[in-house]
Amino acid sequence: MTTGLSFDAEAIADGIARWAAVESPSFDPAGVNRMMDLAEAEMRALGANVERVPGTEGYGDAVRARLDFGHADDRPGILVLGHLDTVHLVGTLDDTLPIRRDGDRLFGPGVLDMKGGMYLACHAVRKLLEYRERLNLPLTFLFIPDEEIGSPSTRALIEETARANRYVLVPEPGKPAHFVSGRHAFLRYKLHCYGQPAHAGVAVGVGRSSISVMARLIAQVESWSDVDREMTFRVGTITGGTFVNVIPTECHAEVLCVAPDMDAFAEVQQRMSSIVSPDPDVRVEVEAGPVRPLFQPQQATLELLEVAQRIARDVGLELGHAQFGGGSDGNFTGALGIPTLDGLGVEGTGVHTKQEHLLVSSLVPRARLFSGLVAALSDRNA
Structure with a gap:
């Protein structure tokens, strides 16, 4: 007592x-x-x-x-x-x-x-x-x-x-x-985009922007959230580029995913592993991070x-x-x-x-x- x-x-x-x-x-x-x-x-x-x-x-x-x-x-x-x-x-x-x-x-x-x-x-x-x-x-x-x-x-x-x-x-x-x-459950991921360099002031060229592709991927990933199920996909950090007049060759983002049950856990894993680049000239990698079961x-x-x-x-x-x-x-x-x-x-x-x-x-x-x-x-x- x-x-x-x-x-x-x-x-x-x-x-x-x-x-x-x-x-x-x-x-x-x-x-x-x-x-x-x-x-x-x-x-x-x-x-x-x-x-x-x-x-x-x-x-x-x-x-x-x-x-x-x-x-x-x-x-x-x-x-x-x-x-x-x-x-x-x-x-x-x-x-x-x-x-x-x-x-x-x-x-x-x-x-x-x-x-x-x-x-x-x-x-x-x-x-x-x-x-x-x-x-x-x-x-x-x-x-x-x-x-x-x-x-x-x-x-x-x-x-x-x-x-x-x-x-x-x-x-x-x-x-x-x-x-x-x-x-x-919490699942963490890192997204990596690798583009091709060029001078950003050139209207048409060989450059492929990693930031442009990452922006499209972020919109896609966050759209998978289902608030009613309490399953969420959220991007918390993003880094990329060097100078504003250079087409950015690298961009990196961190994603936090939340799964309230095992079905949602499996769905998160499936969706994140299915990510592909929307631009064939920009390489995308998905890196799995720490998981809270x-x-x-x-x-x-x-x-x-x-x-x-x-x-x-x-x-x-x-x-x-x-x-x-x-x-x-x-x-x-x-x-x-x-x-x-x-x-x-x-x-x-x-x-x-x-x-x-x-x-x-x-x-x-x-x-x-x-x-x-x-x-x-x-x-x-x-």
């Missing part, structure tokens, strides 16, 4: 703001590692055994920390899984998204997705252990450096760690009325959900559950069949925008929910 626990929303908000003040876009390993330093210090203060996993493929480190409470090293326990990278580039703090408070709203890069959730989880566990000193299950935290780009360097680490645990709790942004008991609620997750819903009611929250888009590292663990509950973080809006903010009023209920869930799972397996 955790009825004697007390939380201070302002203290939690201050801690989240400190973490958000360290800019950590996925492609900046130095910035991500500064965040990992903070996470490592937090875990060492809890008395955890901390492993710093060096980054690979040009990404930042991961931090894995375990509190075993005297249990056997190989005893499966509870995994708290989340990331400390963001989609916000260095300079965002000084420009479009400074840390600021507006009534109940705390703005800043990553305050919602998902530094806020991971800090809240750390804080909730710290308060829980001050209250009861030990748990009946080991507790592991895994901090990921590259989730926003599909976790290309850490998927194996996530799956290995999850397999060694009984439950996975993911403090991604919370939904006002739902737990996240499933996630749509479909996570659909299984019986073990629904049993975990029942415990969470009971705790939620105890703290004044009435939460249903559903499968959502907006992938997370919970896709990997849920797809493995390990009981996984997602959306356990702070509430707010504006994820991946310059209006990202959390609701300070959500911090205490969410901290009580998280600490109560960890305690209940521990006691359930005493």
Whole structure:
């Protein structure tokens, strides 16, 4: 039981703001590692055994920390899984998204997705252990450096760690009325177009524009979206060309595809693999990238959900559950069949925008929910 626990929303908000003040876009390993330093210090203060996993493929480190409470090293326990990278580039703090408070709203890069959730989880566990000193299950935290780009360097680490645990709790942004008991699949692709050079000022010539062909392909790909089915194809980045007076020979684009079920998953793969160049003089290549597998609620997750819903009611929250888009590292663990509950973080809006903010009023209920869930799972397996 955790009825004697007390939380201070302002203290939690201050801690989240400190973490958000360290800019950590996925492609900046130095910035991500500064965040990992903070996470490592937090875990060492809890008395955890901390492993710093060096980054690979040009990404930042991961931090894995375990509190075993005297249990056997190989005893499966509870995994708290989340990331400390963001989609916000260095300079965002000084420009479009400074840390600021507006009534109940705390703005800043990553305050919602998902530094806020991971800090809240750390804080909730710290308060829980001050209250009861030990748990009946080991507790592991895994901090990921590259989730926003599909976790290309850490998927194996996530799956290995999850397999060694009984439950996975993911403090991604919370939904006002739902737990996240499933996630749509995410498939990433890169499109490459290779044209033929010429001076752009010549009306008729040998040049073939890679950008022109890419524009036609983007219109084709995005037209495949079926919003009613929640199956989407969206191009997020495009690069190409050198000078305006040169026919561009190369153009590259990144595509994010979302599939809510296995039929849609297969359809995405079929459509993307069928792409051909509309111009025989321009070569097109389709490069498949990281995939987040479909996570659909299984019986073990629904049993975990029942415990969470009971705790939620105890703290004044009435939460249903559903499968959502907006992938997370919970896709990997849920797809493995390990009981996984997602959306356990702070509430707010504006994820991946310059209006990202959390609701300070959500911090205490969410901290009580998280600490109560960890305690209940521990006691359930005493």
